[in-house]
Amino acid sequence: MTDHHSERPGSSEKDLLRQVTDLEGKSATAARLFDIRRIIGGLFVLYGVIVTITGLTDDDAAIDKAQGININLWTGLGMLFLGLFFLAWLKLRPTAPAPPETSPEDEPAP
16 A cells, blocks of 8 residues: 555656656756855966966065065965865865665665
8 A cells, every 4th residue: 555645646666766866866966066166266266367467567665665575476476276176175075975775675684
């Protein structure tokens, strides 16, 4: 005997399993998309490029103000390399998908 209030007309267990699998795939994709390493890496690369360009276009007054060090250039390059590190880390060690959950019915009998 089946439980009729949990099933929709015309749906089967196979359809329900397919829908659950699709949702798990979408969830894993969303987790990879919003991985914190992607966000941090992207922001550091963006700001690193901006600050590096600022450092390349600094005049002598700005460099003299920082005791002869082109601080914008060095800070920008540091930010750029840090952002690239985060993005490389993301590429080399991607987020693993969550292991599939097993129900008591799927386990073998002792």
